[in-house]
Amino acid sequence: MxxxxxxxxxxxxxxxxxxxxxxxxxxxxxxxxxxxxxxxxxxxxxxxxxxxxxxxxxxxxxxxxxxxxxxxxxxxxxxxxxxxxCGHAPPASVAAISAQLSRGSTFMLPTADAAAAAALLAERFGVPSWQFSLSATDANRSLIRYARQVTGRPKIVVHDYCYHGTVDEAYATLGPDGEVVERRGTIGAPVPPSLTTAVVPFNDVQALEAAFATGEIAAMLMEPALTNIGIVLPAPGYHQAVRELCTRYGVILIIDETHTLCAGPGGMIARDGLDPDAVVVGKSIGGGIPAGAYGMTASFAALVRSSLDLEDIDVGGVGGTLAGNALSLAGIRATLSEVLTxxxxxxxxxxxxxxxxxxxxxxxxxxxxxxxxxxxxxxxxxxxxxxxxxxxxxxxxxxxxxxxxxxxxxxxxxxxxxxxxxxxxxxxxxxxxxxxxxxxxxxxxxxxxxx
Ligand SMILES: Cc1ncc(COP(=O)(O)O)c(C=O)c1O
Incomplete structure (x- = not known):
């Protein structure tokens, strides 16, 4: 105590x-x-x-x-x-969102703001190919599905005491004997988390390599510094080791910058020169309205796209009727270009x-x-x-x-x-x-x- x-x-x-x-x-x-x-x-x-x-x-x-x-x-x-x-009701975001609201907010069709918002995100986070959601949670869920789809592997790796939103796979911690257990407080887990998830302590390269060596890991989902159990900073060399191991074992490296965007305009990825396969952002980027986004490298995006049939693309588990709506995109475009500068x-x-x-x-x-x-x-x-x-x-x-x-x-x-x-x-x-x-x-x- x-x-x-x-x-x-x-x-x-x-x-x-x-x-x-x-x-x-x-x-x-x-x-x-x-x-x-x-x-x-x-x-x-x-x-x-x-x-x-x-x-x-x-x-x-x-x-x-x-x-x-x-x-x-x-x-x-x-x-x-x-x-x-971004502060409450930032005037530039409010103006853009209000203007879009009066012209209609959700069409299931793109507006010009979509590519403009994606270009702003690509410039900040260094990956070219973007999709949008209504929350960071949903962005994480979508990327996990894509990673499983393209690797054919069942599990993801997360850090002990991570938080990535209400993502089932991430409600796992290490038990007293190093086994994967439900995180305290988990509500209604669909399956035991050991079936979907490997857990490693932050900053522990050996544990990470042991998890990857099982051959079961599709993706590693990580915050570049833990921010949801206090702040835990990466030890020198940790990110480099993670990148090298992901490349060696063919694991998709997803960096969730939802909170660590606080490190600078391009989060820790830009500040520290990190090199993920996929990036998640959310929360503040819409200027106060629901918005999430996920970016992919050209090679990961190409693998994803070539693995999907157009006929089934709306029922595969990555979706959200209002995802990518015109209001969110107007908010993201204005907030990134005029508020979170x-x-x-x-x-x-x-x-x-x-x-x-x-x-x-x-x-x-x-x-x-x-x-x-x-x-x-x-x-x-x-x-x-x-x-x-x-x-x-x-x-x-x-x-x-x-x-x-x-x-x-x-x-x-x-x-x-x-x-x-x-x-x-x-x-x-x-x-x-x-x-x-x-x-x-x-x-x-x-x-x-x-x-
Ligand atoms: C790192 C991280 N990722 C994702 C999320 C989920 O964000 P949301 O609840 O907006 O979906 C959170 C929420 O706290 C978070 O801290």
């Missing part, structure tokens, strides 16, 4: 709950009404995981801020867990550095044995003293009660932190003053726990 004084933590939690209850009466009313029709009062059950007795209901948002229905202004450092990394990333990364320095300063001042890791415009602290080398190390540092306290403390001071992480994300609209609001409040929280 990372924080030993549980009595103090329980008392601090109680005080924050009272503060929350006093300030959020309108949210409470909406919540009470909502529980008549929505389980836990929320439209998606994971929204119940926010700290506090009921969720905060949003009135409106712009840039890096949102106002709730009780009139409280918040600095949003969650940004829809990356869905709003190279210049915007410079400011976002500077803000994340300021946030990291503020958190580290509080740790140093009070000798707190926790660490903070920055990855581009994203930064996250964890309740351990050194940066984790793999997902299991990161998971072992989890402390749900402590996390809930810190997040509620922040919320009560007008700062939103992602409920699944101790993570802060910067948008092009986030200012140094926004970051400073967090630095001041975070020091106060550290004082409450350690002084």
């Amino acid at each position: 990372s924080y030993r004084d549980r009595e103090r933590l329980a008392e601090l939690w109680r005080v924050e709950v009272e503060l929350f209850e006093r300030a959020r009466s309108r949210s409470r009313e909406l919540f009470t009404e909502a529980t008549r029709y929505l389980p836990d009062g929320v439209p998606m059950l994971w929204m119940a995981k926010w700290p506090g007795p009921w969720p905060v209901y949003v009135e409106s948002a712009a840039g890096a801020h949102f106002r709730d229905v009780d009139g409280i202004d918040h600095v949003d450092l969650c940004l829809g867990d990356t869905g709003a990394m 190279a210049a915007a990333f410079e400011g976002m990364i500077d803000r994340a550095t300021e946030w990291t320095v503020g958190v580290q300063a509080a740790f140093d001042e009070f000798d707190v044995p926790w660490q903070v890791t920055q990855l581009g415009a994203r930064s996250e602290y964890s309740f351990r003293s050194s940066p984790p080398r793999d997902g299991a190390e990161a998971a072992a540092a989890d402390d749900f009660e402590l996390q809930q306290y810190l997040h509620l403390h922040a919320l009560n001071r007008g700062i939103l932190i992602t409920p699944f992480h101790n993570m802060a994300l910067m948008s092009p609209a986030t200012t140094a003053a926004d970051v400073e609001r967090h630095t001041v409040a975070f020091r106060e929280a550290i004082v409450s726990l350690f002084a």
